[in-house]
């Protein structure tokens with residue numbers, strides 16, 4: 001789920017990468033470190049065939065720093081050298097009905113609000129193209145999706161039968177690009193890019209038509225702060241946005257932002273914008289920016305939360321209780337690697353059948369499908385993402401289990 005705009009596209013006013021601790025979004029503030037989570041697995045979307053491989057995975061440091069000028073948050077422990085997005089990954093959330101419903105509503109709304117019928121859609125970082133296919137099918141649109149992690153076979157087999165969707169295993173704009181588009185979508189990509197301003201400047205430079213709408217979706221760092229959503233902080237995400245910093249970086253890159261809003265139970269931020277030839281506005285003063293107080297209080301709250309979970313693990317052990325984790329995604333990898341005592345958890349459950357039988361990076365926990373769960377007779381099910389709480393409760397009860405639920 002990532003991509004970058006090819007550096008072969010000429011940028012009108014080249015902006016070099018920021019040096020040292022200078023903020024990569026506004027180029028005005030000096031990044032101030034505020035939370036060090038230490039070493040975690042670098043590829044949280046990976047699952048391994050054996051426990052040994054999972055334990056031997058690569059680790060990298062999460063050390064978050066904030067820009068006092070624009071509130072952009074960067075992992076200054078991140079190194080792009082050790083991430084290879086051409087490796088295949090399975091980050092498909094489409095097995096969840098809650099997520100499917102979210103995507104269905106998003107597709108409907110984008111089509112309705114932007115008159116996307118018989119139009120051209122480009123998706124940057126399209127994964128296996130499921131969202132793009134939905135967007136094209138529902139609106140009779142033509143789409144072209146880019147993702148360097150696609151295998152050649154997926155490019156042909158995933159293209160829609162009527163030829164309206166083409167998938168390209170490359171970074172945007174690929175060979176023969178850039179492509180004319182009425183809508184450019186890019187979901188859950190920008191947080192993987194250490195230098196979002198350069199990415200957006202290069203994208204902006206490929207766009208001639210001021211009528212093209214861009215739609216980006218990123219994780220919402222304000223949700224992390226407000227809900228103490230510690231497990232959503234992962235190594236592969238080197239850039240975190242608040243509403244202010246997301247709007248700001250788009251404006252700096254030459255876009256006119258029409259709206260920034262939260263979605264998916266506040267877990268994501270969405271932004272809609274068009275190319276703007278006007279002068280980019282200067283950064284707002286720090287006092288006006290939200291989230292300053294919440295960021296200051298965050299490290300102490302993180303320590304408390306980790307301490308509380310360690311106590312839970314100690315209690316389970318003392319009482320001989322079996323606790324399992326539900327959801328073998330990024331959150332589980334983060335939780336299991338950060339919470340002391342999580343080695344007692346025997347398995348992690350996931351509804352994605354492709355993950356069953358594999359092992360999670362760092363801790364080597366085995367993934368099982370829900371049907372295998374009764375064999376473990378879990379006293380406690382730890383739910384990694386409470387947006388799925390009803391879905392998970394129904395699944396657990398349908399297996400005849402009377403487990404207690406805890407929400408991570």
Ligand SMILES: [Zn+2]
Pocket residue numbers: 023024025026027028029067068069070071072
């Ligand atoms: Zn900044």
